[in-house]
Amino acid sequence: MAERINKNLLKLYFFKFHQPFISIEKKVLEPILDYLKRLALLEILGLMGNVSLIIGVIVFVSGEKQRRNAEIYQAWQVITAAYNQSGSGGRKEALEFLNSEPRRIPWFWMRWERQSLRGLEAPKAYLKEIQLPEADLLQADLQQANLLQANLQEAFLWQVNLQQAVLIGANLQQADLSRANLQEAFLWQANLQQTNLSRTNLKQAKLWGTNLKQTDLSDTDLHQAFYTDETTSEDVCKKFFLSYPCPTKFPEAFNPKAAGMKLIKEWKDIPKRENDK
Numbered sequence: 001m002a003e004r005i006n007k008n009l010l011k012l013y014f015f016k017f018h019q020p021f022i023s024i025e026k027k028v029l030e031p032i033l034d035y036l037k038r039l040a041l042l043e044i045l046g047l048m049g050n051v052s053l054i055i056g057v058i059v060f061v062s063g064e065k066q067r068r069n070a071e072i073y074q075a076w077q078v079i080t081a082a083y084n085q086s087g088s089g090g091r092k093e094a095l096e097f098l099n100s101e102p103r104r105i106p107w108f109w110m111r112w113e114r115q116s117l118r119g120l121e122a123p124k125a126y127l128k129e130i131q132l133p134e135a136d137l138l139q140a141d142l143q144q145a146n147l148l149q150a151n152l153q154e155a156f157l158w159q160v161n162l163q164q165a166v167l168i169g170a171n172l173q174q175a176d177l178s179r180a181n182l183q184e185a186f187l188w189q190a191n192l193q194q195t196n197l198s199r200t201n202l203k204q205a206k207l208w209g210t211n212l213k214q215t216d217l218s219d220t221d222l223h224q225a226f227y228t229d230e231t232t233s234e235d236v237c238k239k240f241f242l243s244y245p246c247p248t249k250f251p252e253a254f255n256p257k258a259a260g261m262k263l264i265k266e267w268k269d270i271p272k273r274e275n276d277k
Helices: 002-062 064-081 091-099 234-239
Strands: none
Touching: 064 091
16 A cells, blocks of 8 residues: 555656646647648748749740741731731731741740741732841732832842832842842832842832942843932922932942933923822
């Protein structure tokens, strides 16, 4: 009996001795453990978020080419749908997009290649001030198109049809217009410096105030094409919004009269169709 009492007293003693530690565990250690558990959960959730983000980036990058192809297809759809329309029909923006070289995302140091515009069918299209430098427009049909102040610098325009096209003030410097059809085209004040016009049809083209310096005019048909020189009257220059004097600038030693061209000096020399405007 005495032994049992002694054992109970010993248990009671140990119980009372551990009470402070139990209290510390509940008040301090358990909250710390709960915090650590929540922290671990947050880390796991953060890791999962990072993994999802990485997967999203991989999916986005892997679909880069597919998105580019879809944009190209959509641009061609706009161009095709506007065929034979006299207005822009969205073609200007679509053509500029196809000819652009945008940076690739996320490879900012790389660019997409510009698309070929060979064989483009856009007669009578309204493409005023369009930006198509270095464009590949081989054998394109731009007959009667409005290309007022267009930028076609260094463009490849071999065998392109620009008959009666409006190219007033256009930049065609260093473009290749070999074998192109520019019959009756409006080219006054256009920049054709260093342009290849070999075997090009420029019959009855309006070339007053045009810059043809260093241009290749070998075998070019300039029969009845119109030009101006220092003797052209101020009234004629002003009629076509040209600063006076407004001479056509030819390559050195080129003789426009020998090429069958017509000089515009006075109002009476202006083609009737232009004089009525």
